[in-house]
Amino acid sequence: MNRLAARPAGRLAAAALAAASLLAQACGDDGGAADPAANNAVVTFPKTFLWGTSVAGFQVDPGCPTLPAAACEDRESDWAQWVTDPDLVADGTTYVHGDPLSAGPGFWELYDQDLARAGDELGANAFRTSLEWSRLFPDGAAEAATTVDELAPFADEDAVAHYRAIFASAKAHGQTLLVTLNHYTLPLWLHDGKACHQDLAGCADRGWLDGPRIVRTIALYAGFCARTFGDQVDLWATLNEPFAVVLSGFIVPNAERTNPPGVLLQIEAGLDAMTHMIEAHAAMVDAVRDNDLADADDDGVAAQVGLVHSMIALEPSDPSSEADVAAVAHAEWVVNRVFLEGVANGRLDPDLDGVLDPPRADLVGRLDFIGVNYYTRLPIMALGQPLDARYAFADFLPNLDGGSFVEYPQGLHDVVTSAASYGRPVYITENGRLNPGETSGDGFLEPHLEALHAAMDDGADVRGYFYWSLVDNYEWNHGMSLRFGLYAVDTATKARALRPIGARYAQIVRARGF
Ligand code: IFM
Numbered sequence: 001m002n003r004l005a006a007r008p009a010g011r012l013a014a015a016a017l018a019a020a021s022l023l024a025q026a027c028g029d030d031g032g033a034a035d036p037a038a039n040n041a042v043v044t045f046p047k048t049f050l051w052g053t054s055v056a057g058f059q060v061d062p063g064c065p066t067l068p069a070a071a072c073e074d075r076e077s078d079w080a081q082w083v084t085d086p087d088l089v090a091d092g093t094t095y096v097h098g099d100p101l102s103a104g105p106g107f108w109e110l111y112d113q114d115l116a117r118a119g120d121e122l123g124a125n126a127f128r129t130s131l132e133w134s135r136l137f138p139d140g141a142a143e144a145a146t147t148v149d150e151l152a153p154f155a156d157e158d159a160v161a162h163y164r165a166i167f168a169s170a171k172a173h174g175q176t177l178l179v180t181l182n183h184y185t186l187p188l189w190l191h192d193g194k195a196c197h198q199d200l201a202g203c204a205d206r207g208w209l210d211g212p213r214i215v216r217t218i219a220l221y222a223g224f225c226a227r228t229f230g231d232q233v234d235l236w237a238t239l240n241e242p243f244a245v246v247l248s249g250f251i252v253p254n255a256e257r258t259n260p261p262g263v264l265l266q267i268e269a270g271l272d273a274m275t276h277m278i279e280a281h282a283a284m285v286d287a288v289r290d291n292d293l294a295d296a297d298d299d300g301v302a303a304q305v306g307l308v309h310s311m312i313a314l315e316p317s318d319p320s321s322e323a324d325v326a327a328v329a330h331a332e333w334v335v336n337r338v339f340l341e342g343v344a345n346g347r348l349d350p351d352l353d354g355v356l357d358p359p360r361a362d363l364v365g366r367l368d369f370i371g372v373n374y375y376t377r378l379p380i381m382a383l384g385q386p387l388d389a390r391y392a393f394a395d396f397l398p399n400l401d402g403g404s405f406v407e408y409p410q411g412l413h414d415v416v417t418s419a420a421s422y423g424r425p426v427y428i429t430e431n432g433r434l435n436p437g438e439t440s441g442d443g444f445l446e447p448h449l450e451a452l453h454a455a456m457d458d459g460a461d462v463r464g465y466f467y468w469s470l471v472d473n474y475e476w477n478h479g480m481s482l483r484f485g486l487y488a489v490d491t492a493t494k495a496r497a498l499r500p501i502g503a504r505y506a507q508i509v510r511a512r513g514f
Contacts, residue, residue, distance in 0.1 A: 004027060022301060030112045043446075043453050044513035050176060050464025052126030053118050054430050055107065056240065057135070057181040059473035063104030065494040071158075072108045073101045076134035077185040078193040078207065080309065082260040083245075083477065085194055092489075094197065094262050095255045105471045105489040105496075108162070114170045117487060117496065119173030122506040125247050127431055128466045129166070130183035131229075132242065133221050133375040135159045140189025143213075147372060148223040167232040167317060176297060178427065179233045180308060181222050184259060190214060193260025200263050207261070208245065208273035210262040213353025214279045223287035226303065230292030234303055237371050238284040239431065242277040243339050246270045251387075252397070256404040258477045267388045275350060278342035279365060281307055285366035298481040307343050308371035311336050312378045315412025316465060317399040322383035327396035328355075331380045334393050334397070338419060342369050343389040344422040352391040369463070370419045371429030377408035405434040409447035413455045420460035428452065432468035432484045433501060441501030446514055467505055 005235055010065030018351050045051075058079050064072035066131035074080060082096065083087055107114055118124045134161050137151075145151035200209075208214060222238065239245075249259035250270030265271070277413045285305045292303040314331050316324035333354055346364030347356040379399040387393045412431065419426050433444045449465070456462050480491050486502030489495070509513050 001224065004514040012430040037374075041092060041511045041513035043450055045449075045453070045456075045465075047084070047155070047512070048463075049090065049512065050085035050126035050178075050427070050466070051512070052124050052128055052175070052178070052464060052466035053122070053470035054128040054466040054468045055179065055470050055473060056130045056182065056229075057132040058130075058185045059469075059475070060105050060107035060129075060471060061132070061135075062108070062474065063491070063494060067105055067106075067109045069102060072106065074132050074135040075101075076138040076188050077132065077190055078191040078260045078400050079132075079185045079476070080200075081188060082193050082262075083474075084257075088194055091197075093253070093264075094203065095253070095258045096384065096477045096479065097479035097481050098262075099166070099474070099481065101474070103480045103491045104474040104484075105204075106494045109472065110494065111166045111225060113469060113497070114487075115166075115173045115175065115334060116167045117498075119175050121168070121498070122486065123510045125174055125176060125509075126178060126464055126466065127170045127470075128178040128237075129161060129182065130180035131225055132159075133182060133218075134185060134187035134434060136163075136224070137187060137221065140187070143217055145220055146286070148220055148227060151220045154222065155228070159334035161227065162451065173230065176235065177462075178237065178429070179225075179229070180237040180240050181288075182218065182238065184245060190217065191260065193262070196261035197263060200261060200269060202265060203261075208276050209269055211272065211276040211279065213329065214276060215283050218280050219283035219287045225292040226288040227294035228289075230302065231294035232296050233292070234296045234299075234301060235306075235369075236288050236292070236305045237305060237308045238281045238288075238305060240308045241439075242274065242281075243335060243371060244310050245277070246274050247335075249273065251394075253414075256400055265387060267394055268389055269281050271350060271352065271391070273349060274339065274342075274377055278339065278348065281343050281365040282346075282363045285368075286418050286454075297472035303396045306366040306367060306369035306371050306424070306427070308373060309336075309419070311375040311415035312374075312376060313414055314378055317379035318380040321382065323384065324380060327382035328380045331396045332420050336415065340370065340419070340422055344424065352393045354393055367422075367424055368424060369425045369427060371427050372411050372415055372419050373430035373468070374415050374428065375431065375434075376404055378406070407433065407444065409451045410498045411459075412448050413451040416452060416455040416460050416462060417458060420455070420462075422437040425461045425463050426442075427463050428465040430466060430468035434484070435483050436499050436501040438488065438499060441499060441504040444501060445508055446503055449508065449514070 062073040142154035195203035248257040250266045253262040293304045295482040346359040469484040471487045472483045472489040475482040487496040
């Protein structure tokens with residue numbers, strides 16, 4: 001081992017010792033009792049419940065301590081361009097922090113240690129991660145393929161082998177996989193976010209705006225992934241938080257979140273993107289069902305395919321304002337429901353007036369579960385008139401004065417109840433605390449899990465909870481300046497340190513309640 005490699009390893013060993021001591025405090029000398037009754041737990045979850053942690057490829061892969069950047073970082077995505085291009089970093093309307101990708105946690109290299117942390121230290125039995133389309137297919141020549149068979153030779157063999165190793169490690173450390181096929185990032189050959197930021201009408205590679213092109217190519221990519229990793233993965237999510245892509249990409253990019261192309265008030269483009277994402281979801285589900293024929297966990301089901309939706313607890317900015325109260329109903333439709341109507345019931349509301357088109361045969365029946373990401377409540381302000389006269393319900397704005405992460409546990413009950421009304425099983429695919437702190441892990445997990453449990457008592461079929469995130473990760477336009485990890489990451493050495501909230505999560509996971 002070279003000297004550079006030895007330094008992080010030393011820090012890692014020290015961090016492991018610190019983690020062991022925190023875990024010993026959390027779990028007691030026996031390393032953690034698995035029997036809720038023995039722990040006097042009063043809020044308990046089913047034995048089959050998945051207790052997981054969640055990450056996404058773009059956010060955790062880069063930053064390897066010893067691997068060369070070229071082997072570790074994927075530079076071929078629109079997001080890599082968005083956060084590293086000097087013009088975009090300098091452009092005040094992208095709100096890009098400017099951290100280099102090398103500041104990331106380096107999961108691409110450290111995955112086995114991280115998955116040991118998740119499975120063996122925390123006791124998690126599930127892990128959610130994502131595949132990077134641009135890592136598997138960096139070359140735009142892949143677009144010529146018209147079938148999964150034709151696409152396969154274009155795949156990067158090293159990337160395929162590396163993903164298989166990551167998935168095998170998760171399994172070896174006791175974790176079932178839930179894999180997101182598209183967590184925001186698109187290959188540069190399909191989306192030039194810089195050109196589209198500068199000239200949306202004139203850019204050539206328009207990502208979600210090129211409907212037939214992206215629906216066709218993403219379906220083939222999904223089919224390839226299902227065929228290649230289907231013997232390791234049974235739980236698939238097509239897209240992550242599509243509405244965030246629409247809102248922060250085309251309508252209200254802001255300091256809290258931008259997504260490429262980061263253009264303001266392009267509502268028509270945003271709604272086009274939304275329709276194309278619903279079509280893409282359906283085509284991806286078909287492709288996964290056709291190509292994942294291997295039952296990874298011997299439960300008789302080869303593939304379950306869902307969508308991960310960000311849901312927000314909305315409230316009037318001024319509860320005494322009738323206009324704000326009325327605007328919440330519109331916001332509820334636009335932010336939380338309209339996308340689910342598309343993927344769950346195959347019905348679109350292309351002009352955003354609250355009236356759904358009839359179900360489309362090519363969209364219905366393509367949803368096995370709903371993944372809910374929940375973080376915050378959000379005050380809504382009425383505008384008095386639509387932002388664009390053609391779209392009646394676009395007549396509100398979020399009041400972001402309190403930021404995007406206002407903890408509100410009751411909201412988890414409410415959004416889960418809303419998601420469950422679509423008649424599909426629900427997984428909490430993300431829930432977590434911004435900047436969780438190094439001294440106390442109190443006040444977050446128990447109230448959120450209690451609210452989740454209450455939703456289950458009310459009838460919601462909830463199958464699992466994935467904490468966001470396992471380790472601090474590259475938080476999109478914020479780089480490493482916002483932290484979510486159960487484990488803190490030292491950006492220089494890549495050493496991990498268990499946070500108090502991680503120790504508390506381990507205790508709850510091992511007791512299957514509290
Ligand atoms: O980091 C993100 C994740 O990629 C999607 N859901 C919200 C998280 C926190 O902002």
